Structures are given as structure tokens and as C-alpha cells.
Amino acid sequence: MTNAIELNGLVKAYGDFRAVDNLSLDVPAGRIVGFLGPNGAGKTTTIRMIMSIIYPDSGQISVLGRPRAIDVKDSIGYLPEERGLYRKMTIDQTLRYFGKLKGMRGHDLKSRIGECLESVGLGDWRYKKAEALSKGMSQKLQFVTTILHRPELVILDEPFSGLDPINMELLKDLVIDLKAKGATVIFSTHQMEQAQRLCDRLVLINRGRKLIDGTMEEIRSRFSSRILNLEGEGDFTALAGQAGVIDSEVASGNARLEITAETDPTAILRQAIDVARLSRYEIQRLDLHEIFVKLVGEDAGDLDFSEKEPTTGGQR
Amino acid sequence: MDKIITVGVREFIETVKTKTFFITSVLLPLIMLGMIFGSQSIAEMAEKETQPAKHFAVRDESGAVYDELSAQIDQYNEEMSTRPYAFESSEASVEELTQRVIDGDLYAYIVIPSNVLETTDPARAAEAGDEPIAGAGPVMTTLPAGTATCELGRKDGNPEVSERLKMMLNAAIVRVRFATADPPIDYERVSMLRQLVGVRQVDVVSGEETGSDMIRFMAPFGFMFLLFMGTMTISQGLLTSVIEEKSSRVVEVLLSAVSPTQLMAGKILGTVCVGALLMTVWGFVGYSSAQARDLGYLVTSRHLLYAGLYFVPGFLLIAAFLAAAGAACNTIKEAQSMAAPLTIMSIVPMMLWWLIMLNPNSILSVILSYIPPITPFVMILRVCADPDISLLQVITTLGLLWASVLAMIWTAGKIFRVGVLMYGKPPSLKELARWVRYD
Numbered sequence: 001m002t003n004a005i006e007l008n009g010l011v012k013a014y015g016d017f018r019a020v021d022n023l024s025l026d027v028p029a030g031r032i033v034g035f036l037g038p039n040g041a042g043k044t045t046t047i048r049m050i051m052s053i054i055y056p057d058s059g060q061i062s063v064l065g066r067p068r069a070i071d072v073k074d075s076i077g078y079l080p081e082e083r084g085l086y087r088k089m090t091i092d093q094t095l096r097y098f099g100k101l102k103g104m105r106g107h108d109l110k111s112r113i114g115e116c117l118e119s120v121g122l123g124d125w126r127y128k129k130a131e132a133l134s135k136g137m138s139q140k141l142q143f144v145t146t147i148l149h150r151p152e153l154v155i156l157d158e159p160f161s162g163l164d165p166i167n168m169e170l171l172k173d174l175v176i177d178l179k180a181k182g183a184t185v186i187f188s189t190h191q192m193e194q195a196q197r198l199c200d201r202l203v204l205i206n207r208g209r210k211l212i213d214g215t216m217e218e219i220r221s222r223f224s225s226r227i228l229n230l231e232g233e234g235d236f237t238a239l240a241g242q243a244g245v246i247d248s249e250v251a252s253g254n255a256r257l258e259i260t261a262e263t264d265p266t267a268i269l270r271q272a273i274d275v276a277r278l279s280r281y282e283i284q285r286l287d288l289h290e291i292f293v294k295l296v297g298e299d300a301g302d303l304d305f306s307e308k309e310p311t312t313g314g315q316r
Numbered sequence: 317m318d319k320i321i322t323v324g325v326r327e328f329i330e331t332v333k334t335k336t337f338f339i340t341s342v343l344l345p346l347i348m349l350g351m352i353f354g355s356q357s358i359a360e361m362a363e364k365e366t367q368p369a370k371h372f373a374v375r376d377e378s379g380a381v382y383d384e385l386s387a388q389i390d391q392y393n394e395e396m397s398t399r400p401y402a403f404e405s406s407e408a409s410v411e412e413l414t415q416r417v418i419d420g421d422l423y424a425y426i427v428i429p430s431n432v433l434e435t436t437d438p439a440r441a442a443e444a445g446d447e448p449i450a451g452a453g454p455v456m457t458t459l460p461a462g463t464a465t466c467e468l469g470r471k472d473g474n475p476e477v478s479e480r481l482k483m484m485l486n487a488a489i490v491r492v493r494f495a496t497a498d499p500p501i502d503y504e505r506v507s508m509l510r511q512l513v514g515v516r517q518v519d520v521v522s523g524e525e526t527g528s529d530m531i532r533f534m535a536p537f538g539f540m541f542l543l544f545m546g547t548m549t550i551s552q553g554l555l556t557s558v559i560e561e562k563s564s565r566v567v568e569v570l571l572s573a574v575s576p577t578q579l580m581a582g583k584i585l586g587t588v589c590v591g592a593l594l595m596t597v598w599g600f601v602g603y604s605s606a607q608a609r610d611l612g613y614l615v616t617s618r619h620l621l622y623a624g625l626y627f628v629p630g631f632l633l634i635a636a637f638l639a640a641a642g643a644a645c646n647t648i649k650e651a652q653s654m655a656a657p658l659t660i661m662s663i664v665p666m667m668l669w670w671l672i673m674l675n676p677n678s679i680l681s682v683i684l685s686y687i688p689p690i691t692p693f694v695m696i697l698r699v700c701a702d703p704d705i706s707l708l709q710v711i712t713t714l715g716l717l718w719a720s721v722l723a724m725i726w727t728a729g730k731i732f733r734v735g736v737l738m739y740g741k742p743p744s745l746k747e748l749a750r751w752v753r754y755d
Contacts, residue, residue, distance in 0.1 A: 053571045053737065070575055078572030082739075084565030088330075100322045101573035145569060 003062070004029040004153050004184035005050060010059035012045055012208075019045040020056070021208035027186060027201075032179050034195035035188035036288075037205035038296055043188040044081055046205070047157050051078055064153055074103040077151035081158045081188075083142050087131040091122065091141060094130060095148060102149035116144045120170065136167050143171060147178065154178055156187035160194055172198055192289040202288070204295055211295045216288070223291050224261035227284040228268055230254060234276020242268060258286075319574045323582025324589065331553050331590045340549045341594050345601065348538055367399045370423040370477065373406040373413050377430040380496065384488040385428075392484065410469075417469055424470035426481070432464045433493055519613035521703065526613060535614045536700030537669050539602075540693050543627060544662065546594050547692075551635045554587040555651050558642030558736075567736045576733040580643075584635045584725075591631045595623065622699045622710075629717045630692030633724050634658065637689075640728035643735035644751075650742040658689055665693040676701040685713050688720040727752055 005027040012020040020042045027033050035043045048054045050061060052069040063069045069076060085094055092113065099109045117123045120140040125133065133141060139162055147154060156175075160168055175198060178185055189195055195202060196216060203213040212219055225246060230236060236255035240248035244263025249256040259265060265283050272278055286294075331337055376382040382405050393400045406413065406425070413425035466485055468478060494503040517526045526532050561567045570579055599620045606615040637658055638651075645651040652659075664684065665672065672681045676698040684694045691713050699705050734751040735743070743751070 048737070051572060052575070053568070073573060076572070078569075080565075080568035080572065082565045082568050082737075084569070086561075086566055087564060097322070097326055098569070098573065101319055101570070103318070142569070146572075 002029050002065075003027060004064060005186070006060075006062040007046070007050070008060040008062075010046065010049060010061065011057045012042075012049060012054065013057055018208050020049070023059070023205070023208065023210055025203060025210060025213065027184060029184050030179065030182055031200040032175065032185045032187075032198055033201045033203065034199035035186060035203050035205060036190065036192065036195055036292060037188075038190065041205045042208040043205055044157055045208075047078075047080075047155055047186075047188060050155065051076070074149065075152045077146040077149065077154040079142060079146040079154075079156045079159055081161075085130040085133075085138060085141065088129060090127050090129050091117070091133075092126045094141070095145060098145045099148050104149050112148060112150075116148055119174070120144055135162055136164055139163055140167065140170070143174065147174075150181075152183055154183055154185045156185065158189060159187050160189060160191055168194070192287070192292055196288045204292060206296050206299045209299075211299060219288075219291060220285055223286045223294070225258050225286060226261070226263075226265060227286060227290070228255075228257040228259060228265055229280065229282040229284065230257070230272050230276075230278060231280035232272075232276040232278035236272070236276060238275055239268060239271055242271060244268075319578050320582040320585060323570075323574060323579055324585035327554075327557065327583050327586025328589045330557070331550065331587065332593070334553065336549055336553055337590065337594075340546060341597060344545055345542060345598060348542060363396075364398060366397075369400040369402040371402045371404070371421070373404050373408070373416065373422050373425045374428065375406050375408065375410070375413065375425065376428045378428055378432045379430075380492050381428050381432060381485075381488055384492050385484060388484040388488050392480070410467075414469060417471060424468055424477075426485070427467040427469075428485070428489075429464055429466065432466065432489055433496060434464060435493070521616070522613040524610060524613050531611075532614065533673065536673060536697050539615075539619065539623070539700065540665065540669065540696050542598060543595075543623065543696065544666070544693055546591060546598070547627065547631055547634055548662070550587060550591050550594065551631065551638045553590070554583060554635050555638040555642040555655070556648060557583065558639055559645065559648055559651055562643070562646060562736060562739075571736070576736060577729050579736075580636075580639055580729055580732045584632065584639055587635050588628070588631055591627070591635075595627060599623065618703075619696075619700060623696060625714065626692035626695050626717070629714070629721045630689075632721045633689060633717065636721070636724045636728040640731040640735070643728075643732040644738070644748065645735075645742045646739060654742065661687070661689055662693070665690050665697065669697055672697045673701045676705065682709065685709065686716060688717055691717050730754065 003026045005025070007023055007025040010020050010023040011018065023042070023046060035046070037043050045054070049056050050063055050069060052063075052073075061067060061069075064072045064075055066072050086097075089097070095113045095116075096109060099113065104112065114123070114126070117126055120143065122137060122140060122144070125137065130138065130141070143156075143159065146156070154175075159171060159175075163171060172194070175185055175187070187198075199216070201213065201215055202219060204211040204219075212222065230239075231254045233253065235252075236250045239245065239255060239257060240250055244259050245257050245268070246260060247258040257268065259268065269281060272281070374382055374385065376385075386403055389401050389403050408416075410425070410427060413422065413427075416422045417425055468481060470477075491503055494501045494506070518524070519526050561570065567579075574582070599615075602615045603617075603620060606612055638655060641651045641654045645654055664687075668680070668684070671678070672684065672694060675681060681694065681698055685691055685698065687694075695710070695713055699710075730752045731748060734754060
């Protein structure tokens with residue numbers, strides 16, 4: 001399997017702030033890969049560097065086998081996070097313009113515009129001005145501008161922001177459709193649920209560095225603890241102190257316990273029966289959201305530590 | 317290159333479709349023509365409107381001038397029946413007359429002193445200049461000390477009235493002096509001998525007789541003004557379109573298809589084509605209408621050649637500058653304040669055009685020719701004013717202009733690349749300098 005994108009030791013700093021800090025990453029061709037991370041994690045900066053919109057201070061990039069995306073821009077579809085349309089141009093004019101910029105011409109362009117607009121339900125809007133579109137329609141049109149030229153590599157920066165659930169489903173189907181046609185799709189998001197359902201691989205980024213990457217299974221296997229959800233009448237407080245419980249949230253009538261992989265959940269269940277009349281008992285694996293929060297939390301802990309160190313060193 | 321052209325074509329079409337382009341390309345030249353040819357007919361129309369008579373009281377302390385003055389006024393009233401003057405002789409004191417003017421009973425009072433017929437010694441009289449000739453405009457000469465002085469008291473400052481009165485008063489007084497001289501001198505004979513000759517003006521290049529000096533002198537200014545307005549409004553259009561793309565967030569979508577440099581090059585190319593279209597239309601209309609009205613010497617093919625030579629680089633320079641300013645800012649207001657130095661500089665030829673036209677080869681004119689953003693405007697004035705302008709200066713100014721165009725495009729490209737993706741506060745000069753140093 002070849003890689004659509006390879007990043008090696010990428011660094012980009014703005015003054016003292018390192019937006020991207022020694023990031024290395026491979027994106028295998030033909031997969032859907034999610035870039036996850038909190039706001040300001042460096043996702044957009046990384047994507048912009050992949051797109052040759054900005055250049056890294058150091059490190060290597062390979063996009064579709066070339067060192068610079070400029071050489072293969074016509075094979076890439078990019079939906080930026082900051083996106084808009086020419087308000088005064090009609091949808092047809094807009095798509096023709098972007099199509100031409102991507103190297104499309106003539107009849108192919110014309111029929112492809114019709115085809116794409118139909119697929120997102122905007123067929124009747126072709127000769128209307130962009131300013132007449134609702135926000136959701138604009139979002140769909142922007143997606144169309146991204147995939148119009150049948151790109152091999154599609155990069156979507158926060159594609160789901162501002163979409164209602166129905167359009168979100170539509171967009172998801174379109175992304176899956178892209179993959180079925182052999183395209184590689186990268187998208188950044190902080191909507192964990194979407195990422196979990198859609199992505200073959202995930203990359204978690206925080207403070208410009210990669211925290212983890214791999215398939216959902218691979219990531220989960222690193223976090224082997226389980227979650228126990230309990231509901232019922234009684235006091236669950238005693239359970240929080242049990243051996244094997246790493247973390248707990250106890251309220252009146254329910255408890256949420258994180259236990260290590262080695263802990264036997266039925267042992268906890270027995271305890272629970274002793275203290276309460278249970279109405280619900282559930283064992284879960286960590287979901288992406290929890291893994292994410294955990295990882296980012298640990299990473300922030302690192303930060304605190306590393307910032308304190310020079311001070312103590314100075315005192316010695 | 318394909319992509320640059322695609323961007324350029326869109327820029328061109330969208331600019332030509334705007335109202336600003338219509339106003340600049342069609343309305344502005346019409347207004348200019350209207351100002352040049354229409355102001356006279358408007359003035360003529362205004363003169364046809366009848367106005368109420370203006371009442372004057374004349375206190376003639378010499379007792380000799382009033383009759384002659386009223387003869388002058390009768391003649392004036394006959395010629396200008398739409399704005400008559402009514403006169404009365406008065407013995408009242410100046411204070412009383414002043415009160416009547418204040419009350420609105422009189423428009424003005426005139427006091428003619430008793431010594432009005434005396435003249436100072438001949439040498440000083442010669443300095444004082446000649447009797448004003450009717451229709452020759454205001455009397456500009458400063459009078460030597462000791463000259464008899466009349467007084468005109470009124471509330472407003474209408475210069476037409478005062479100039480006319482000065483003329484009539486002087487004509488009347490001079491006539492009386494002739495009549496009362498010892499021995500009397502025949503005024504008619506003297507004025508016959510002083511009859512002036514006309515001067516026919518010919519443009520030696522076209523061989524045509526030139527009409528009004530004023531039109532001939534104003535034409536280059538009109539020429540420069542149109543080019544200036546064209547350059548400024550159209551390149552402002554570029555600034556607006558960059559800011560629009562930034563604020564509507566289209567720009568990053570565009571950057572997924574083209575590099576920032578291609579985007580900027582395409583936009584400048586499109587704008588330059590709009591400018592070229594405008595110049596061609598104006599040049600054609602100006603040239604053919606000048607030919608049609610036998611004013612061919614006003615717009616020659618030489619003028620058009622120089623206009624083209626200077627305005628392509630001039631336009632590029634300003635367009636590149638404004639593209640960078642637009643990219644660095646987020647609102648038109650910010651961008652305009654960033655472009656303020658250029659705007660201020662470009663006013664210089666507007667203020668000094670008269671001096672440049674009068675002395676196209678003065679040190680000032682030459683120095684101004686070597687300041688790149690205003691080179692085209694200054695040079696077009698000089699080329700019009702001096703048909704034998706130094707070829708060396710033409711070549712060196714063009715060379716300097718093109719060199720600064722290249723430098724500006726290079727700098728603008730750097731600023732554009734960083735600027736289009738920057739939102740928030742507009743950058744300081746220091747930050748701009750840092751952007752230019754990024755690779």
C-alpha cells in the first residue's frame with residue numbers, strides 16, 4: 001500500500017509559538033483519515049502545509065509522491081475551514097470558475113457540474129446567485145467545488161461545522177462514496193462521534209504534536225480500561241474506593257466507574273448489588289471522546305511539568 | 317499560466333460589470349467634457365435670467381464726473397438689459413448713505429472725491445498703467461501712492477459688480493480728464509490710435525489654427541486627470557476585490573487551486589486589461605472627437621503613444637501596491653489608510669500641474685518625473701507641454717518606472733502570500749517587513 005501523504009519531522013513556528021512541532025505522519029492511499037484535536041492544536045496549519053499554502057520551517061512533505069502540492073494541485077480537492085463563495089456569481093459561474101482553475105474544460109466540466117449539483121440536491125439552483133443560498137446549501141456547494149474535478153486526494157477541514165443532521169448524513173454518504181471510488185480522504189474535526197463512525201484511521205493532534213495514530217482498534221487497544229455504568233436506588237459511593245477502579249463519577253442514583261483491564265467487572269457488580277437496587281448495568285469500552293479527553297489532559301499535564309522544571313533547576 | 321489567465325478573465329469580467337467601471341469609463345469623461353465645453357453655455361444661460369435693478373447712490377464731490385458716469389451706465393444698461401443698475405446723485409453724507417445701504421434701501425454708495433481729476437506726476441502715472449479697455453478683464457495694476465481714490469460701500473462682495481463699476485468709473489473719469497484738459501484732447505481720436513491688433517494662433521505641427529488658449533492649456537490637465545481617475549478607481553477596484561475575497565473567505569478555496577503568486581498575478585493581469593480597455597476607449601473617443609471638431613492638435617497620436625508607454629507600468633505599479641495593501645488588511649477602511657501615502661503622493665501632480673505645464677523642463681518638473689508612482693502623470697503633462705521633451709529623460713524615467721514595477725510586484729507577492737490568510741489586526745510596517753523576508 002502506498003501513502004497518499006507522508007509528513008516527516010514537520011515544524012512550523014510563528015514567532016515563539018510552535019504551531020506544528022516535529023510532526024510525522026503517513027496517510028495510506030484509499031483510506032478515510034480523521035485529524036482530531038482541540039482548537040489550536042495545529043490541524044489547519046498542518047493541512048495548509050500539506051496544501052503548500054504555507055511552508056514548513058523544517059521537515060519533509062510528500063503529497064501524492066511529490067514534495068509540493070502545487071505540482072499536483074489539480075488532483076487534490078481542498079475544503080478549507082475558512083471558506084466562502086463569490087456572492088454575486090451564480091452557482092454555475094462559480095463552479096465553472098473553480099473547475100477551470102482545476103484544469104477542467106468544455107463539455108466534461110458542464111456535465112460534471114450538473115451531476116454534482118444533483119448529487120447534493122442543488123440541481124434547481126444552478127443559475128441562482130450564491131447569495132440566495134441558505135447556509136446549509138452554501139456548505140454543500142462548497143463541498144461540490146472541492147470534489148468537482150474528481151480529485152484523488154480530498155482534504156476537508158471541519159466539513160461538518162454548521163450542517164444540520166440530515167445534511168451531515170448526506171455529506172457522510174458522499175465521503176464514503178469518494179472512498180469507494182478510490183480517493184483518499186482526510187478530514188479534520190472535533191466531532192468525535194463523526195470521526196469514530198467514518199474513519200479508517202485516526203490521528204490525534206495536540207499542541208502541534210501527534211499524540212497517537214492508528215485505526216480505531218489500535219487506538220482502543222492502547223486504552224484497555226473499561227467503563228461501568230450503574231443505575232439504581234442506593235449509595236454508590238463505596239464503589240469508588242474499590243480496588244481496580246481508576247476513575248469514578250458518582251451521583252445519587254447512578255455511577256460511572258472506569259476500571260482497569262485486569263479488574264473483573266462482575267466483582268464490582270456483586271458489590272453494587274449489596275449497596276443498591278440496580279436498574280441498569282452496562283460495560284463499555286472507552287469511546288473516542290474519552291480517549292481524546294484523557295490524552296489531551298495528560299498532554300496538558302506534561303506541559304505544566306515541563307514549564308515548572310526550569311524554575312526548580314534555577315533554585316538548585 | 318492557464319490558471320493566471322483564468323483568474324485574470326474572471327477579474328476582468330467582474331470589474332467591467334461593476335457600476336464603478338461604468339461611472340469611470342462613461343460618466344466621468346462626459347462630466348469632463350461638460351466642464352470644458354458646457355460651463356460656458358451654462359454661464360450664458362445664467363446671464364439671460366433677468367435680475368432686479370441694483371440701486372446706487374453717487375456722491376460726486378468733484379461735481380464733474382456724474383454726468384459722464386451716468387452715460388456709461390446707460391450704455392451698460394442697454395448692453396446688459398438683464399441686470400440693470402439704477403443710479404441717483406446724492407448730496408447726503410457718507411454716514412447717511414451707509415445707513416441707507418444697511419437698511420437695504422440702496423445696494424451700494426459710491427463716493428467720488430473732489431481731487432479725482434488731478435493726476436500725479438507723469439512717471440508715476442505711467443507706472444499706474446493704462447486706461448482699462450472694456451472687456452479686457454479686471455484692472456490688475458497696483459496704483460502708486462497719492463492717486464485719487466473713490467469709495468464703494470456695500471454689504472456683499474460680488475466681484476462682477478465691483479469690477480464693472482471700477483471700469484465704468486475709470487472710463488468716465490478718464491473721458492472727463494480728456495475733455496477738461498487744457499487744451500482739450502479729442503478722446504475718440506486717441507482711442508482710435510490706441511486700437512489693438514489681434515493675434516492668430518497656429519499649431520505648427522498640425523498646421524491648424526488653435527482656438528481658445530484656455531482649452532489648449534487645460535487639455536493636458538484633462539488628459540492627466542482622466543488617466544489619474546482611471547488608474548485610481550480601477551486599481552481601487554482591485555483592492556476591493558482582494559478584500560472581498562478575504563472577507564467572504566473565498567481566498568483559501570482559491571488557494572487550493574492556485575498559488576498565492578498566481579492569484580495575485582491573475583488579478584493584476586485582469587485589472588491591467590480593464591485599464592487597457594478603458595484607455596483604448598477613451599483614446600479612441602478623444603482622438604476621433606478631437607478630429608471631428610477640428611481640435612486635432614489637442615489629442616495627437618504622439619500623446620496617445622506616450623500615454624500608453626507610461627500608463628502600462630504606472631498602472632502595474634499602483635495595482636501591485638494596492639493588491640498588497642488589500643491582502644494585508646481586512647476592511648476597505650484599513651486598506652485605504654495603508655494606501656494613504658500613495659494617495660497623498662498622487663495629489664502632488666494635481667496640485668503642481670500648472671507649474672509643470674508652464675515650465676516642463678524646470679528642476680521641479682524633472683525631479684517629480686523621477687518619483688515612480690507619479691512619473692506617468694508628471695510625464696504626460698510634460699510631454700503635452702513640450703513637444704521636444706528630452707528623449708534621454710523619457711528613457712530613464714521609463715527605466716526607473718519599470719524597475720520599481722518589478723520591485724513592487726516582488727514585494728507585493730511576498731506580502732500577498734502571507735497577508736491573504738491573515739485575519740485580525742492590520743500589520744504594522746515592521747510586520748510587513750518581516751513578511752517580505754519570509755521565504
